Amino acid sequence: MTPQTTKTATTPDESTDVLRLENVTKRFGNVTAVDDLSFAVHEQEILGFIGPNGAGKSTTFNCVSGSFPPTEGTIYYRDEDVTGMPQYELVKKGISRTYQTFRPLNDRTVLENIELSQVPDKLFSVSDLRADTTERAWELCERVGLEEYAHLTPEEVPHAGMLRLEIGRALGTDPDLLLVDEPFAGLTSEEIEESASLFRSLREEGTTLVVIDHNMHGLLDLVDRVVVISFGEKIAEGAPQEIRDDPVVQKAYLGGDVE
Numbered sequence: 001m002t003p004q005t006t007k008t009a010t011t012p013d014e015s016t017d018v019l020r021l022e023n024v025t026k027r028f029g030n031v032t033a034v035d036d037l038s039f040a041v042h043e044q045e046i047l048g049f050i051g052p053n054g055a056g057k058s059t060t061f062n063c064v065s066g067s068f069p070p071t072e073g074t075i076y077y078r079d080e081d082v083t084g085m086p087q088y089e090l091v092k093k094g095i096s097r098t099y100q101t102f103r104p105l106n107d108r109t110v111l112e113n114i115e116l117s118q119v120p121d122k123l124f125s126v127s128d129l130r131a132d133t134t135e136r137a138w139e140l141c142e143r144v145g146l147e148e149y150a151h152l153t154p155e156e157v158p159h160a161g162m163l164r165l166e167i168g169r170a171l172g173t174d175p176d177l178l179l180v181d182e183p184f185a186g187l188t189s190e191e192i193e194e195s196a197s198l199f200r201s202l203r204e205e206g207t208t209l210v211v212i213d214h215n216m217h218g219l220l221d222l223v224d225r226v227v228v229i230s231f232g233e234k235i236a237e238g239a240p241q242e243i244r245d246d247p248v249v250q251k252a253y254l255g256g257d258v259e
């Protein structure tokens, strides 16, 4: 993993690509979920990755995070070809992600779920690490605003808390690049603003983020730049305001305004 540095700048460094996809295609049988997709994510950027239902967003995340390899194309992480690398290797390099469908251990507390996200299984049995991981889990609970739920099980936590638990678990591996899948789904506007400010502060600390969401309003207010896909292909890329006004994007979203 890239060593932790304390960065204070909040503008993306466009000269450095943290992630680069070149001509990535993913087919499932005769379904082409991602079609010759190329884009880059700059250092300390918050990139919005949007598209209508079934456009191929989650499949792209799955290729980047190592759930499965692309059928064709190349994925670079900090200029290293990581195409097809398994998830555990990518996590060690600094890539972490959240999932649309929560996957907590329901028989463990929120704190334990975050604690377990930090260490590989084989290390967890080493007792010396236990105190460190518990302390770090507390820090992460506080970081994502879960202190009051720390000793509850996931089933006792409200929806907004579960989204934060996903983020807390993803932060457990100390990522350099965080892929966030639908963090605003089902949140009130106040909760969206709280989550957005958490993402901004992660960026200020040096994390690069790619965020998928259907809530265009919350997302376009947060991100620096946007990549839009439809039927697996990139149809637009640019600043949030350009994307909001882009007729091609509006047409892809059922002919309506992107709001």
Ligand SMILES: Nc1ncnc2c1ncn2[C@@H]1O[C@H](COP(=O)(O)OP(=O)(O)OP(=O)(O)O)[C@@H](O)[C@H]1O
Residues within 6 Å of the ligand: 028, 031, 032, 033, 051, 052, 053, 054, 055, 056, 057, 058, 059, 060
């Ligand atoms: N494991 C799979 N097997 C077969 N087809 C799949 C598989 N995963 C995704 N697909 C198909 O690939 C296409 C893209 O799906 P994907 O879930 O990546 O879209 P998405 O943009 O994330 O959609 P949503 O916004 O609804 O989550 C869809 O047609 C989907 O049915």
